[in-house]
Amino acid sequence: MTEKKRAAASGGMAGLFRNQIFIPIAALLLLAAFNLIVDPSFFKITLGTNSEGYSVLTGNLMTILDYGSEVAILAIGMTLVTAASGGQDISVGATVAIAGSVILRILVGLGGDGTLQAPIIVAFLAACVVSMLFGAFNGVLVAIFKIQPMVATLILYTAGRSIAAWINNNELPIVTDKTFTYFGGFIPGLPVPTPFFLAVVCVVITMLVLKFTNLGLYTQAVGINASSSRLNGLNPTFIKWLSFVILGLCVAVVGLIKTSRLSTINYSVIAKDIEMDAILAVALGGNALSGGKFNIPASILGAYVIQFLTTTLYKFQVSSDALPAYKAVVVVLLVVISAPAVKEKMAALSKKMKTQKEVG
Amino acid sequence: MAKLKLAGVSAPSSKKMTDSNLLLLITVVIFVVMYAGAMIFLQKGFLKPQTFFNIMNANAALIVTSCGMSLVMITGGIDISVGGVVALVSMCCAVYLDYAGGNVFVSLLIALAIGLAFGAVQGYLVAYLDIQPFIVSLAGMFFARGMTTIVHTAPFNVENEAFVALKGTRITVPGMGTVNRLGKYVDAYVEIGVIVAILVVILLFFVLKWTRMGRGFYAVGGNRQSALMLGINVKRTRFMAHLLCGLLAGIGGYIYFLHVGSGSASHASGMEMNAIASSIIGGTLLTGGVGNIFGTLVGVLSLSTIQNIVSSIGLDQAWWTGITVAAMLCLFLIIQSVILSRRH
Numbered sequence: 001m002t003e004k005k006r007a008a009a010s011g012g013m014a015g016l017f018r019n020q021i022f023i024p025i026a027a028l029l030l031l032a033a034f035n036l037i038v039d040p041s042f043f044k045i046t047l048g049t050n051s052e053g054y055s056v057l058t059g060n061l062m063t064i065l066d067y068g069s070e071v072a073i074l075a076i077g078m079t080l081v082t083a084a085s086g087g088q089d090i091s092v093g094a095t096v097a098i099a100g101s102v103i104l105r106i107l108v109g110l111g112g113d114g115t116l117q118a119p120i121i122v123a124f125l126a127a128c129v130v131s132m133l134f135g136a137f138n139g140v141l142v143a144i145f146k147i148q149p150m151v152a153t154l155i156l157y158t159a160g161r162s163i164a165a166w167i168n169n170n171e172l173p174i175v176t177d178k179t180f181t182y183f184g185g186f187i188p189g190l191p192v193p194t195p196f197f198l199a200v201v202c203v204v205i206t207m208l209v210l211k212f213t214n215l216g217l218y219t220q221a222v223g224i225n226a227s228s229s230r231l232n233g234l235n236p237t238f239i240k241w242l243s244f245v246i247l248g249l250c251v252a253v254v255g256l257i258k259t260s261r262l263s264t265i266n267y268s269v270i271a272k273d274i275e276m277d278a279i280l281a282v283a284l285g286g287n288a289l290s291g292g293k294f295n296i297p298a299s300i301l302g303a304y305v306i307q308f309l310t311t312t313l314y315k316f317q318v319s320s321d322a323l324p325a326y327k328a329v330v331v332v333l334l335v336v337i338s339a340p341a342v343k344e345k346m347a348a349l350s351k352k353m354k355t356q357k358e359v360g
Numbered sequence: 361m362a363k364l365k366l367a368g369v370s371a372p373s374s375k376k377m378t379d380s381n382l383l384l385l386i387t388v389v390i391f392v393v394m395y396a397g398a399m400i401f402l403q404k405g406f407l408k409p410q411t412f413f414n415i416m417n418a419n420a421a422l423i424v425t426s427c428g429m430s431l432v433m434i435t436g437g438i439d440i441s442v443g444g445v446v447a448l449v450s451m452c453c454a455v456y457l458d459y460a461g462g463n464v465f466v467s468l469l470i471a472l473a474i475g476l477a478f479g480a481v482q483g484y485l486v487a488y489l490d491i492q493p494f495i496v497s498l499a500g501m502f503f504a505r506g507m508t509t510i511v512h513t514a515p516f517n518v519e520n521e522a523f524v525a526l527k528g529t530r531i532t533v534p535g536m537g538t539v540n541r542l543g544k545y546v547d548a549y550v551e552i553g554v555i556v557a558i559l560v561v562i563l564l565f566f567v568l569k570w571t572r573m574g575r576g577f578y579a580v581g582g583n584r585q586s587a588l589m590l591g592i593n594v595k596r597t598r599f600m601a602h603l604l605c606g607l608l609a610g611i612g613g614y615i616y617f618l619h620v621g622s623g624s625a626s627h628a629s630g631m632e633m634n635a636i637a638s639s640i641i642g643g644t645l646l647t648g649g650v651g652n653i654f655g656t657l658v659g660v661l662s663l664s665t666i667q668n669i670v671s672s673i674g675l676d677q678a679w680w681t682g683i684t685v686a687a688m689l690c691l692f693l694i695i696q697s698v699i700l701s702r703r704h
Contacts, residue, residue, distance in 0.1 A: 088494070141690075145697040148646040150438070150494075152693065154633060159686030162679030170679070276498055289492045321513065321625060325506020328499040332485070335496070339489045 020286035020293075023338050024301040027284065031308050035315075042315060047191065057191040060311050065192070068307030069199035070254050070271075074278040075299040076206050077247030079287055083223045084243040085142050086291030087149025088279045092251050094160020095134050096271035099127040099255025101164040104173040104265055107180065114176035120183075128252040134160075135248025139241035157275075165267045174264045184261030195257050199300075202253060206296060216294075219243060223291035277306055284334065383643025383696055384655040390692075391662045398669050405672055408538050410548045419664045420553035421446065421616035422634055423657055424560050426642075428608030429635040430656045431564070435601040436581040436648025437486060437493035442609040443631035444504030445478050447624070449613025451508045454623025457520040464522045468614055475610015476603065478504065483602030487595045493602075501632065508625045515624030527621050531555060553615035560608065564653045577601055581648025637685070638663050641692050662688070 035042040045059035056062075074092055081089050106123040107116055134156060141152035183194055190197075210216040218239050221229040226236040254274070259265055279289075284302030287294045306327075313326050336342055398406040405411050425442045432439045452474060453467040478500055485496045518524070530549035537547040568574035576597040579587040588594050616628060636646075642659030644651030663685065670684050 141693065145694055146701060147693050147697050151636070151640055151646050154637060154640075155686045155690045155693070157633060158637070158689065159683045162682030162686075165679045166683075276502075279494070280498065283492070283495050289494060319509070319513075321509035322506045324502035325510060328501075328503035328506065331495070331499045331502070335491050335499075336485065336489060339491050341489045 020295045021298040021301065023286045023334070024284050024298055024305050027305045027334055028301065028308065031305065031312060035312055039315070042312070050186065054186055054188050055191060056186050056193075060315065062193060064304060064307045064311050065196045067195075067310075068304040069193075069195035070257055071274065071277045071281055071306060072199045072300045072303035073202050073250050073253050073257075074247075074274065075281040075285070075303045076202055076296055077243075077250035078278045078282050079285070079294050079296050079299040080219060080243040081149065081247050082279075082282050082287060082289055083291055083294035084219045084240045085149045086223060086289075087142070088275075088282075088289065089138060089153045089244065089247055090150055090275045090279075091134075091138065091153040091156035091160055092247065092254075092275045092278055093271040093273065094157050094164070095131050095248065095251045096255045096258055096274065097161050097164035097265070097267055098134060098167065099131040099252045100259040100265045100270055101167040101267070102127045102130045103256060103259050104175065105168050107175055107177075108173040110169060110171060110173075112173060114174050116175070116177045116180070120180060124252070124256050127255055128249055131252040131255065132245050132248035135244040135246075135251070136241065139244030142244065143237040143240040161267050164265075168265075170267075172264050172266070175259075176263070180260055181263060182260070184257045184259075198253055198257065202250065203296075203300060210296070215239075215242075220293055224293070277303070280331065281306055286338065381652070382699065383645075383650070384652045384658070386695060386699070387641055387643055387655050387658050387662065387692075391658050391665065394662065394669070395665055398665065398672075402669065402672055405668075409533070410538065410546075411668070413533065413548055413550050413554070415661065415664045415668060416554045416557075417551045417619065419660050420551065420557040421612045421619060421628075422631065422638065422664075423557040423660045424608050424612035424615060425631065426635040426638040426656045426660050427560055427564050427653055428605035428612070429632075430639045430642070430644045430651050430653060431568075431577060431601050431608075432493070432605045433636075433639055433644045433646055434568075434577045434581045434648060434651040435598050436584070437598065437601065438636070438646065439482065439493065439497045439500075439602065439605045439609075440632040440636070441478060441482065441497040441500030441504055442605070442612070442635055443628045443633075444501040444508070445475060445606065445609040446613040446616050446628040446631055447626075448504040448508045448511070449474050449610055450617035450620070450627050451511050451623040451625065453614065453617050454516065454518045455512050457518050457523050458516070461520070464520070464526055467523070471610045471614035471617070472607065473610070475606045475608070475613065477606070478609065479603040479606015482606065483599040486602055487598035505625070512623060513625065515622060515626070517622045524621070526552070527618055551619065553618055556611065556615060560611070561653055561657050568653055573597070573600060578649055578651075581650075583649070634663065637689050640696075641689065643696070645696075 042060050045057050045061055047055055048058055050056050050058075078089065078092070081087070103123045103126075106118050106126050107120065108114060109117050138149075138153050138156060141147045141155070142149045145152075182188075183198070185194060186192075187194055218229070218234055221232070221234060222236045222239045226240075230236050254271065258270055281303035282299050283289055284305055285295060285298030285300075287299060309327060309330055310323065313323055314320075318326060395406070395412075425446065429439060429442060449471045452470055456462045456467050456470055457464070482493075482496050482500050485491050486493045529552055531552065531554075532547040532549050537545055540546050566574075568577065576587070576592050579590060579592055580594050580597045584594055587597075613628075617623075620627065638659035639651070639656050640646070640659070641662055642652065642655030642657070644656065666684055666688050667681055670680050
């Protein structure tokens with residue numbers, strides 16, 4: 001290797017370290033290495049038949065792809081909201097409940113016997129419209145009334161599950177139709193869980209939109225400095241509002257997945273604390289929670305890292321109630337390692353070591 | 361011109377009124393109107409002073425934790441771990457009292473120690489390592505909730521004698537009693553927690569108004585850069601805010617424990633959001649620099665009064681409480697936003 005090439009390679013390494021996506025990748029590798037050492041069978045994927053008689057892939061990695069996709073879809077919208085408004089939407093879990101409730105109301109109706117009353121696509125589109133309206137409501141509070149996003153979405157956080165229960169008059173409709181289970185399970189003939197495909201579709205659409213429109217650039221501009229972006233001819237109010245509407249769309253997709261998994265709904269439990277996971281995914285992706293620059297692939301990777309961690313903990317017989325405690329320890333370790341103050345100290349330390357070596 | 365005249369005509373004090381005082385005034389007016397309305401239209405329950413004291417009894421813990429939340433919010437941070445800390449405190453104290461047969465005083469120390477530990481760790485991470493408070497306290501909440509189930513999974517009542525005696529202690533409020541249906545005079549009472557909560561509010565009011573540390577909270581929350589230039593130790597101030605919030609969550613946890621007398625992993629669920637909502641209704645801004653402890657007290661009372669009104673109207677279907685509280689929050693936020701944007 002010539003001198004020049006080596007320099008380029010080391011530059012690439014340094015660039016990777018500075019790159020935002022480094023944090024989730026490092027976390028992922030760390031978790032993977034840990035599992036590989038403790039129990040390599042963690043990565044085993046088997047092709048078996050499930051209860052429906054389809055041949056599907058099962059294994060921990062498939063579980064991660066399956067359940068991580070919910071958070072990944074939300075993380076797309078959450079990243080945009082965070083970037084544009086410098087705050088987070090804590091109402092997504094409640095809005096997922098509303099979207100799911102709308103889907104069931106249209107599919108089965110009140111007092112229905114479980115057969116489909118309307119095509120699934122109609123129910124899904126209706127859920128999209130409803131959750132985009134709720135997103136728009138949050139957006140109006142944040143963009144026009146200039147209320148801090150966390151506080152504005154606290155309203156829907158408090159009321160959302162009540163509204164969801166009210167939509168179905170507190171009944172729990174059950175869908176008996178098999179096709180409805182495809183969205184949260186498997187499509188016959190495809191061995192990979194459907195939520196993963198839905199996540200891929202969402203990501204591809206988002207990436208195409210960001211590539212062919214100026215949305216990404218405008219969002220960053222508004223997030224970094226709303227008033228100077230206004231002076232440059234952008235409309236910060238509209239862009240902030242739009243980010244909440246986009247999040248609403250993401251929420252509707254997750255609502256479909258969540259209700260499809262159970263074929264019914266539980267208003268107080270469905271998607272509980274998913275907003276925290278989504279925000280965590282954004283933070284793990286190295287995005288500043290105070291807004292500005294953002295990196296959607298990093299957030300999505302962050303979402304899968306969270307699910308990887310959860311699955312790993314389940315593997316070690318941690319009960320689902322105690323899970324948050326371990327999660328918290330890992331989260332604190334991750335954010336401490338990636339904190340700028342700690343990084344500076346580490347850099348200073350390694351510099352000191354180097355000079356000592358040279359002197360010695 | 362007309363605006364100037366108007367300001368001159370109305371009392372000179374309103375011209376000088378700060379954002380903090382204006383928001384407080386709105387809250388107090390709305391609370392008084394709401395309670396008076398309940399007294400006039402709903403009568404029976406709300407005319408008795410004891411109804412008010414019952415609201416105080418049930419919400420003493422929320423008052424204390426909301427005060428801590430306000431402190432952190434004034435410095436521009438947030439602490440969503442308080443609900444988890446309250447649950448952890450009640451569970452630890454319950455286990456200590458029942459399984460270890462410990463005494464009440466030590467259980468109080470345990471509560472304070474847990475609160476201080478959470479405050480210190482979170483404060484260090486937020487202030488000195490400059491990590492976003494939301495993420496830090498989110499981890500704190502996860503940790504506290506998880507630890508609660510690790511300490512003990514099933515909910516249970518405490519049967520420790522000394523504790524039960526303390527729990528049952530009632531302090532009569534002179535002159536506030538009512539004559540009941542049998543013509544017997546019944547004294548009005550409050551629990552110990554209420555006394556503690558009021559002391560905390562008064563103490564913090566003085567701290568925020570007249571001490572160096574209290575003024576530092578406002579300065580740091582208003583503008584960190586200029587606070588630094590004024591020579592305020594910004595890091596230590598933010599640390600202190602989180603430490604105090606943790607301590608108050610510990611105290612609040614013990615008051616909560618004293619009120620319910622049991623340990624359970626599902627205790628105080630959603631309390632952090634109630635605390636944030638109370639602080640906001642009381643006129644504290646999440647962006648920092650504006651807030652008032654007395655407002656927080658009124659905020660808690662408004663929140664619980666509306667819940668009481670909803671349940672006494674007979675809308676006992678569970679979802680009405682959530683929707684009305686949210687509607688009230690929405691109303692308050694829009695009023696605040698409109699008023700503040702007009703002033704600037």
